[in-house]
Amino acid sequence: MSERNGLTNLLNPVVQLSYRKHIHVLKLRKIIVVGGGASGLMAAGRAAECGAEVMLLEKMATPARKIRITGKGRCNLSNTADISDFITHFGTSGRFLRQVFGQFFSGELTEFLASHGMAVTVERGGRIFPSHADAPAVARVLIDWCKSVGVKILPTHPVSELIITGEMVSGVVCNKKIISADSVILATGGKSYPRTGSTGDGYKLAESAGHTLVPVSPSLVPLMADKAVVKELAGLELKNIKARLYINLKKKKEAFGELIFTHAGLSGPIILTMSSIVVEALKEHKQVAIHLDLKPALDDKKLDARLLRDRGNRGNEPMHSVLRGLLPQPLVAVCLNETEIDPEVAANQLNAEKRKKLRYWLKDFRFKITGHSSFDEAIITNGGVATREIEPRTMESKKTRGLYLVGELLDIQAETGGYNLQAAFSTGWVAGQSAAL
Ligand SMILES: Cc1cc2nc3c(=O)[nH]c(=O)nc-3n(C[C@H](O)[C@H](O)[C@H](O)COP(=O)(O)OP(=O)(O)OC[C@H]3O[C@@H](n4cnc5c(N)ncnc54)[C@H](O)[C@@H]3O)c2cc1C
Structure with a gap:
């Protein structure tokens, strides 16, 4: 055996062991x-x-x-x-x-x-x-x-x-x-x-x-929310949104990415990421809320400009139709309901106060978190x-x-x-x- 091969073999544990076996040292x-x-x-x-x-x-x-x-x-x-x-x-x-x-x-x-x-x-x-x-x-x-x-x-x-x-x-x-x-x-x-x-x-x-x-x-577990609307939204996936986690009204974490509505609440990568903090907070009976920013790329000013542009371009269309340009279909009805905007009202009839309410909702769709799934659905x-x-x-x-x-x-x-x-x-x-x- 050349010196080089000998050295290589000593670096390889398998060969090293069979070598030892050969000289009667090894007991398996x-x-x-x-x-x-x-x-x-x-x-x-x-x-x-x-x-x-x-x-x-x-x-x-x-x-x-x-x-x-x-x-x-x-x-x-x-x-x-x-x-x-x-x-x-x-x-x-x-x-x-x-x-x-x-x-x-x-x-x-x-x-x-x-x-x-x-x-x-x-x-x-x-x-x-x-x-x-x-x-x-x-x-x-x-x-x-x-x-x-x-x-x-x-x-x-x-x-x-x-x-x-x-x-x-x-x-x-x-x-x-x-x-x-x-x-x-x-x-x-x-x-x-x-x-x-x-x-x-x-x-x-x-x-x-x-x-x-x-x-x-x-941990890495879906969360339960108290709102009845989650049932209506079950299965809906939202991409490129931001979620903010509040514990006892203090912001603890935010995450950007994908969310999925389940029959009982919220799941998807950004929710799972926050879940271990939530599980601990709920154990201590703290108040937990998740606020969704559905338009994180637009600040308040840009969002208002977007709504005004829609009003200019699509002024005669009812709000339920105009909102389809901003939200997936299942969220339109929820949005109109929570902001108390009449679905049939024409975009050019929406007053400044209602527009402000709409803007706030789009950037701050809130859920009170009441629980989490069990080990049956926990990733870890x-x-x-x-x-x-x-x-x-x-x-x-x-x-x-x-x-x-x-x-x-x-x-x-x-x-x-x-x-x-x-x-x-x-x-x-x-x-x-x-x-x-
Ligand atoms: C749905 C899901 C998706 C995931 N996706 C990812 C991912 O994409 N990337 C990632 O990094 N992590 C992921 N994870 C986490 C990752 O799978 C685990 O962290 C990892 O598999 C843990 O490996 P482990 O060997 O420690 O345990 P396990 O994979 O849980 O294996 C333990 C094994 O021990 C056996 N066992 C238990 N008790 C006994 C016993 N008494 N006698 C004999 N055998 C026993 C079990 O049957 C099992 O086969 C995911 C987890 C889940 C649930």
């Missing part, structure tokens, strides 16, 4: 991964690639059910933001991820996917998607890779207990049987979208290993296992040796934009490698 580490989502599959594949004997126990009949529905079936895998920017999207939990991202980040993820035949594309806001916009294909790549590197995937294998001897994990209980291992990687996810298998089992398992839970709540779970109890370089538990905790099970949560999946992939990869070597 036996690793159990609990949960076959984004973090668990990445952990299992990486551990096996590093030479460990890996068994992945998944409680559902098929792994990766959540990955298949991410990004509305398109899977927003990651984001092009650099690490310093990326971690700011996790709020206070971001700092914990710096060391993990230093080892496996968006570049490594896209290289990994490319090496398995999946190209990616970058969209608005640096969002990374598979080029074929196919979330199930991402699940297939991960599962096929795991199988190809020797991971034994066992579906319908729910883990109910961890076996801990002294301060060390030595296996799990699954379907009433004990399965022993040198290390266990807990990748059971949070509590959101429980129909995908993420029912919060990992919290109980982590607590049994001495961990503390930061209380969990649904806020809270989880306290990260101060996890070694940030390896993801090993500081409470129980040989136990690793990854993904959404931890108290890490980000906005939409591909950040959550990257965190699951990165923590999984690092734990898989650390447990194996």
Whole structure:
């Protein structure tokens, strides 16, 4: 073996391990991964690639059910933001991820996917998607890779207990049987979208290993509004609008983009972004309101000029027809009703006071927020296992040796934009490698 090849091989953990095996040093580490989502599959594949004997126990009949529905079936895998920017999207939990991202980040993820035949594309806001916009294909790549590197995937294998001897994990209980291992990687996810298998089992398992839970709540979740009109508007999507969030009458946040009316209230990217603050405020019985600016590109003066122009050009037309130039059809009736403008009144008969009322409404369409949807509709779970109890370089538990905790099970949560999946992939990869070597 040439010196160059020798060096290359030492840098490649797989070859490095088979080299050690050759000189009788290696005893294969036996690793159990609990949960076959984004973090668990990445952990299992990486551990096996590093030479460990890996068994992945998944409680559902098929792994990766959540990955298949991410990004509305398109899977927003990651984001092009650099690490310093990326971690700011996790709020206070971001700092914990710096060391993990230093080892496996968006570049490594896209290289990994490319090496398995999946190209990616970058969209608005640096969002990374598979080029074929196919979330199930991402699940297939991960599962096929795991199988190809020797991971034994066992579906319908729910883990109910961890076996801990002294301060060390030595296996799990699954379907009433004990399965022993040198290390266990807990990748059971949070509590959101429980129909995908993420029912919060990992919290109980982590607590049994001495961990503390930061209380969990649904996040990136639709909000409920008190107005009857939301039912009439259900399904309507508004693009390029601004939403302002008020808590106890104080403005807390604003967001620009897309909103969707649901049967019970408001959803869509700009609402989901605000939802974690809203969930906390409602818990504390604070007053929450969202005001929509339907014409953010026009200030009061420009909007008035626009209304006057309409009056000049379309003076004889009734207001319900003139407003179609400013609003989508379902909003016209709501607008006329709330501003008490007679739908049949001609535009040139609208007095200054009514025009002012119309302007205010267009820039300040208000909703009192009365609640939020449950975990059933939450994109992620806020809270989880306290990260101060996890070694940030390896993801090993500081409470129980040989136990690793990854993904959404931890108290890490980000906005939409591909950040959550990257965190699951990165923590999984690092734990898989650390447990194996
Ligand atoms: C509708 C939707 C769309 C989303 N879109 C995006 C997106 O586009 N981009 C993004 O970044 N994030 C997105 N997310 C969030 C992202 O999917 C999650 O943060 C990520 O999948 C978490 O991965 P995980 O491996 O930690 O957990 P999960 O994916 O939840 O996987 C946990 C796995 O563990 C299994 N399990 C649970 N308990 C046990 C047990 N006792 N024994 C054995 N197995 C068990 C579950 O069945 C499941 O397969 C979306 C979430 C939802 C719900």
